[in-house]
Amino acid sequence: MGERPLIVGPRRDPVDLAHWLEAAYPALAPAIQSRPEDVAYIASSGRGARDARTYRKLLLPSLDLRDPAGVRRKLRRFAARERLRIAARELETTAADVDVTAKELADLADVCVEVALNEALLWADLRYGIPTKTDGSRNGFCVIGMGKLGGRELNAGSDIDLLLFYDTDEGAVVKDGVVQEVSLHEYFTRVAQRLTSTLDEPTEDGLVWRVDLRLRPEGSRGPLVNALAAAERYYESWGRTWERAALVRARPSAGDLAVGEQVLGALAPFVWRREVNPQVADEMAAMLLRARAEIGEAEPRRDLKLGPGGIREAEFFVQSLQLVWGGREPTVRSTNTLDALRRLRARGFVTEREAREVGDGYLALRRLEHRVQFATGLQTHAVPEDPVLLGRIARSLGFRGALQLEKDLDRVRKRIGARMASLTRHGLVEKGEPSHSLERLLSALDARDEPRLLASLEERFDPIRAPDLARHLLTLAKRPDGPLGARSRDQYPELAATLIDALADAADPEQAARLMATFFARMVTPSLYVRAMAEDQLGTRRLAGLFGASAFLGEAAALHPDLVDRLLFRAMAGPIDAARTVDVELEQLGDLDAIPDPVARLDSFVGALRRAKRGVTMEVGVADLAGELDTRKCTLTLSIFADFVLQHTTRFALASGNGGARAEGQPAPKIAVIAMGKLGGREIGYGSDLDLIFVYDPAGQDEDEAQEQSIRAAQRVLRILSMPHVDGPGYELDTRLRPSGNHGLLVVSIEAFARYQETQAAAWERQALIKARACAGDEALGARVMAIAAEAAYERGAAPAAEVHRLRMRMERELAGERRGGARARYDMKLGYGGLVDVEFAVQYLQMVHGRDRRVRTQDTEAALGALEACGYMDSTVAASLREGYRLLRQLEQRARVHHGSTNPFIEEGAPGLTLLARRMGMRDGRPRGSAAEALLARYVHVTHEVRAAYLTVLGIASEG
Incomplete structure (x- = not known):
């Protein structure tokens, strides 16, 4: 029998967990044996990821910053326990990948630096006085995280690379109202020395983290700390390419974060150049070769970081493209390697295949690097030569043994090496004559020879999992003026190669080709978009990438070419403004009241809302795919937009009678529209229903008449929101959360609402009111409804x-x-x-x-x-x-x-x-x-x-x- 992978699930028994960790990571055995309480804590704690907020809550209550010895001791023990917990979490195959645990480590380091800095500042204040600017306010001091700390990609055995800055030298240190002899620079130098000592001075409890300050201006010869003005002067006069690359991953880590942002803002012109200079990649490659020569290893391939196709090459591939394009395209600026790669892919600067190969390879190397460092207890990037240890590491990663691991490692490094080499050998966009495989493919298209086309596709599409791909390509080539048509290829010789490569590199090539064919099939004269694609290769890659990545967004774009023009062949307009999008569409209609036909008026109004909806949905979706918006920001933006639609719709419905005719002289009823469920929590997604209830106030009118008017108005609101329209779908609606559910009236008076909540509402109905939120209609009435809802939800306690x-x-x-x-x-x-x-x-x-x-x-x-x-x-x-x-x-x-x-x-x-x-x-x-x-x-x-x-x-x- 061969070796079996060392893969196990979460361990809850402390003894079992200790034995398991020692078996996987022998270097951790002394720490495990000396502090068994840490293992017991890890076994009993949850397996969820921890962030900086959680670390602060666990650590800060036990600290007294006036007790330096206590701070040092508790910091060391806390950091050691949490690193051990993270090692266990990463080793558990169901817990987290290395990028998740790397963020945990970085957040842990941030909090440790924050505590050490606060202790150092308090010590310096008591000893020297308060650093004070000329306006009497306190000087700001910030720690900038660099390298893997800045990117929240910290290794198990990493140093933390720091830059230390304060805001200005204009001021003095003041104690008891008296200016002290110590200068601001001397004050912050002492703070820096104490901060560093607290973190990396060894004691009987070990150390918190090794600190590296060599990335500072002038390196080891430069001052430990710099004022903002001095830093600006240095980088303007002496800054080099490697320092630009280093600052790509700079992030305020601790201290006065506003000062940190001010520093990075001031240095942005040095880092992010407006001109596109592909030679940056050559300079980065030269730096890599120098670093590799400096390590002087007999077997550089064993070095996971600096060896050929190693971690540094993956990082430099990403950073090179960021430095080339980041001046013109701010969206690609990110300190995190994987996030930056996603952004580059979304903007078309790398293909789907490139992003997958570099991203997957980078993570494979980082996983191995983490396991090596945990297993050896050393700050090393070298693959162990000990076959027993390497076999143990291999099995912990799911391989059958060391041989399988080394084969996989060789495959990964070849792919990363090829990608980095592609930037330096051929430039960022390959040019030249089509390859022989492309010529065969185009010849088969011209001949409409599907068997020959299928054979040629196998040379270019890897792997070919798309039985209908050939048919879609034939559709794209059918018309002479289509994107792969004969006339288009004569006019734009490079377009066919660009488009075929873009489709091949899409996440789903068949889907991308199908939607591309749908897109062009709707056009009477496709030449406008064919020309745009020929002139904008990045736009072409973005379009193919969007079609291949998202059926939802791709189908919307294929049916509405204006969305493609807006999002892919124009510069992005900046942050998504949901309210402004609605306003712009309605403003373009002009005066609605000037449209005499009520049916036409309604159609125009609904069309404007639908166009705004599809535009905002598309913008949010593209930003989501690009990693520019996280899930919470996406749902918040979509919810805010739905609120604006509801507000405009309610006003329109209340101002209109049946069929859209305005009811002259008739007072509009007071109605409040209450959002429930996901809309109430501002958490709706791309296809969410809108959960709504309607509450009215008779306001002195006859009760029956007020109810009838309110019901008609609510029905108009629901009709406008959901009616079919050529400009796109509306919202699905759900009114089942109204009092008495499906059996209750569509609209309820505020008195009936209050009475129902007081006497009839079930516990689950009161629980649903936690999500209630007034989102449209009469604001004062909405506030009254919310007061009743809050009393029902919060004042009467929970059900058993x-x-x-x-x-x-x-x-x-x-x-x-x-x-x-x-x-x-x-x-x-x-x-x-x-x-x-x-x-x-x-x-x-x-x-x-x-x-x-x-x-x-x-x-x-x-x-x-x-x-x-x-x-x-x-x-x-x-x-x-x-x-x-x-x-x-x-x-x-x-x-x-x-x-x-x-x-x-x-x-x-x-x-x-x-x-x-x-x-x-x-x-x-x-x-x-x-x-x-x-x-x-x-x-x-x-x-x-x-x-x-x-x-x-x-x-x-x-x-x-």
């Missing part, structure tokens, strides 16, 4: 936990439709085991229990989680599990919609498109779990188990029942 749990289990049994485990497993992200409803029920239950504390009153689930944790109503470990689960599930829900265009809440093993979805979720092929799709499913199962455990803990339920 057993009742809440019974309802939750009923939803899971009757509505989820899951198949957990076994072949073709299917999971419901919303209603299933450990799904979004688990998080929402746990949070809302505690909000109702502690609702008299106004700090926990919010419709936003993540904000409520933070408030409950901050107020002490929820354990930090439980909060971390719920927060991590909620973020992952919401992101997965949104990504499934944007990539596949489906609104169903399921992910299913073996489903078409699961691999693409998994990659967009950050999963990669080649991880210990196998394929990206397998990694996603494993991650899902792990996270939902953690969420369910946290949910049960919150409700105090011992058995799921």
Whole structure:
């Protein structure tokens, strides 16, 4: 029998965990044996990721900054325990990939630096006085994280690279009202020395982190700290390419973060040049060769960092392109390597295939690097030569043994090396005559010879998993003026090669070709867009990339060429302004009242709203794919836009009579539109329903007449929101959360609403009111409704936990439709085991229990989680599990919609498109779990188990029942 991979799940027994860690990482054995309480803590703690906020909450209460010895001791022990926890978390195959644990390490380092700095500043204040600017305010001092710390990519054995800056030399140190002899520069130099000593001076407890200050201006010969003006002078006069590259990953880490942003803003012109200079890549390659020569190893290929095709080449590939394009395209500026790669891909500066090969390879090398450093306890990047140790590391990564690991490593390095070489040998965009394979492909297209075309595709598309690809390419070449037509190829000789390569490199080449064909089939004269594609190769790659990455966005773009023109062949207009988008479309209509025909007036109004909706949805989706907006910002933007649509729609409906005719002389009823569910929490996604209830106030009118008017007005609102239109779909609507549900009136008076909540509302209905938010209509009435809702939701306490749990289990049994485990497993992200409803029920239950504390009153689930944790109503470990689960599930829900265009809440093993979805979720092929799709499913199962455990803990339920 051969060696078996060393892959295991989370360990809960401390002894078992200790033995397991020692077996995988022998160098950790002394620390494990000397501090068994750390292992017990890790075994009992949750497996959720920790961020800087969590670290502060765990560390700060135990510290007294006036006790330097205590600070040093506790910092060292805390950092050692958390590093051990992170090692265990990364080793568990269902816990986290290396980029997640690298962020945990970076956040841990940030907090440790923050504590050490605060202690140093307090010490300096007491000893020397207060550093004071000429205006009497205190000087600001900031620690800038560089390298892997700046990119939140910290290694298990990394130094932390720091730059130290203060705002100005204009001022003095003042103590008891007297100016001191020590200068501001001397003051901050002493702070820097003490900060460094606290972090990296060895004691019996070890050290917190090794500190490297050599990236500062003038390197080891330069001052430890610099004022902003001195830094600007240095970089303007003496800054070199390597310093530009280093500053790409600069990030304010601790201290006065505003000063840090001021420093980076001042240095931005040095880093980000407006001119496009491809020679930057050659300079970066030369720097890499010098660094490789300096290490002088007999076997440079064993060096994971500086060896051929190593980590540094992957980083330099990304940073070179950032430096080339970042001056003109600010969106590609990111300190994190993988995030920057996503942004470069979204803007067409790298292809989907390049991004996948460099990203997957970079992570494979980083995983191995982490395991080597944990296993050896050394700050090393060398692959161990000891076959026993290397075999142990290989099995911990899911390989059968060292030989399989080394074969995979060789494959990864060749791909990264080829990508870096492509920047230096051929420039950023290859030019020249089409290759022989392209000539064969185009010849087959001209002859409309599908068998020959299929054979030529196999030479260019890797792998060929697209049975209908040839048919779509034939469609693109059918018309002479089409993008692959004979006349277009004569006019624009390079377009065919650009387009074919762009389609080949798309995430889904067949889908990209299909949507490209649909796009051009709708045009009477395609020459305008053919010319635009020929003149803008990046735009062509963006278009093919969008079509291949997202069925939802791609189909919308294919049907509406104005979206393509707006998003891909023009400069982006800046941050998405949802309100302005609606206003612009309505302004272009002019005076609606001037349109005499009420049907035409309604059609014009609805068309403007639909055009605004498809534009904002497309902009948010593209930004989402590019990684420029996280899930929370996407849902917030879409929710804000829906609010504006509701406000305009309500005003229009109230100002119009039946059929759109204005009701002269008739007072408009007072109506408040109340958002519920995801809209209430400002959490709607790309296909979300709008949950609404309507409340009216008779305001002195006859009750029956007021009710009838209000019902008609609400019906008009719902019709306008949902009616079909040539300019795009509206919103799906759900009014079932109104009092008495489907059996109740569409619109209810405020008195009836208050009476129902007081005497009839079930506990689940009161719980639903936590999400209630007045979003349109009469503001004063909306405020009155919200006061009633708040009293019902928060002042009367929660239902018994057993009742809440019974309802939750009923939803899971009757509505989820899951198949957990076994072949073709299917999971419901919303209603299933450990799904979004688990998080929402746990949070809302505690909000109702502690609702008299106004700090926990919010419709936003993540904000409520933070408030409950901050107020002490929820354990930090439980909060971390719920927060991590909620973020992952919401992101997965949104990504499934944007990539596949489906609104169903399921992910299913073996489903078409699961691999693409998994990659967009950050999963990669080649991880210990196998394929990206397998990694996603494993991650899902792990996270939902953690969420369910946290949910049960919150409700105090011992058995799921």
